[in-house]
Amino acid sequence: MIVRCALKRDSRIVEYDDLHAFCRENRNRAANAGIKDFGAIAAALGFDAYVRENIEAGIDEKVWVVVNRNALTFQREVLQYARQVLS
Amino acid sequence: MAQDLFHLLSTNELKKEIGTLVAKDKRTLPENSKIFAAIAHMQKFDQLPDLVGYKELNALIAVGHIELNRGMTATKGVPVALYVRELLIGAMYPGTLSSIGNGIYLATTQPTKLILPDAFPRLSKIAENTLRMMNPA
Numbered sequence: 668m669i670v671r672c673a674l675k676r677d678s679r680i681v682e683y684d685d686l687h688a689f690c691r692e693n694r695n696r697a698a699n700a701g702i703k704d705f706g707a708i709a710a711a712l713g714f715d716a717y718v719r720e721n722i723e724a725g726i727d728e729k730v731w732v733v734v735n736r737n738a739l740t741f742q743r744e745v746l747q748y749a750r751q752v753l754s
Numbered sequence: 755m756a757q758d759l760f761h762l763l764s765t766n767e768l769k770k771e772i773g774t775l776v777a778k779d780k781r782t783l784p785e786n787s788k789i790f791a792a793i794a795h796m797q798k799f800d801q802l803p804d805l806v807g808y809k810e811l812n813a814l815i816a817v818g819h820i821e822l823n824r825g826m827t828a829t830k831g832v833p834v835a836l837y838v839r840e841l842l843i844g845a846m847y848p849g850t851l852s853s854i855g856n857g858i859y860l861a862t863t864q865p866t867k868l869i870l871p872d873a874f875p876r877l878s879k880i881a882e883n884t885l886r887m888m889n890p891a
Contacts, residue, residue: 668826668834670841672803672860673811673819679756683854696760700768705855706848707790710797711768713756719854731822732857734790735756735799736846739822739858740814743805746842752835 672741674716674733681709683719710734756797771796787848790856800846822860 674680686709690697702708709717715738722730733739759768775792776785783791794800806814815821824841828834840847841858848856 668838670824670826670838671811671821672824673814673821674860676818676820678820693760696765699765700760701772702768702789702793704786704790704852706852706857707786707793707855709855709857710756710790710793710799711759713758713797715756715799716857717855722854729862730854731820731860731862732855733822733860734794734857735797736794736803736858737799737801738803740804740806740811740819741842742811743807745838746805749835749838749842752833753839 668745670741670745672739674731675738675740678715678735678738679713681712681714681717683717686714686717706732706734756799759793759796783848784850786852787850787856791846791848794846794848802843805842821863823863824858824860 683705686705689712690705690708697703697708697711700711702711705717709732715735716731716733718732719730722728763771772789772792775795776788779788779791781788791800826834826837826841828837
C-alpha cells in the first residue's frame, strides 16, 4: 500500500552529507551523550528531515527520512480504509 | 519549535535526560531506537501529524509542500492496515531497522517512465504495450 503525504514547506531539512560532516566534527559530543544514530542526531539538532540522493545506482531517487512526524500532512482517505479493514 | 539540543543542554544534561526517557520506555526495541524515541519526545516530534483530504493535500503540494510516499506492506500476522493506522494516529514507533538512521522513510514521486526503463525493463515493455492498447487513435 502506498501512503501519500506531504512534508511541510517550512520544514528544516538537511542533506545527508552535511549531517555526516556534522557527525564527524562532533562525534565526541554526540557519543558522550549516547547518541550514535543519524536520525537521532538530526532530531537533536532540531531538523525535521534529512534527505539522501543517489542512494541506488542507476535510479535518480531521493530517500527522505523524516524524524518529525508532526512535519508531515497525510492523506486522510488511507486512514478510513485502514479503519474499515480493521473493524 | 524544535531546538538544537547540543547547544541548549550540556552533554551531561542531555545524556541524563535521554537516559531517564530510555529507562521509562518498556518497549522491546534496540537501544538506538529508544534513544531516537527519547529525543523525538524531547523535541515534540512524536506528536500526531495533520490529516487532510485528497484535494487539500494537492493544494498544499501546489503551494510548495513536498509530496512524499511511503510504501507499506504486511508482515507475518500483522495486516498493513494496522501499520497504516499506527503511522497516522498511533504512538510514534521508531523502528528497528534503519539503513541511514532512524526515522520515517519516504520516497519522492517520479514519473513512471523515469523509473521503469532501467529498473524494470520487462515492466517497461508491458507499460508500452498497455499504453498502445489504451490509445483510441
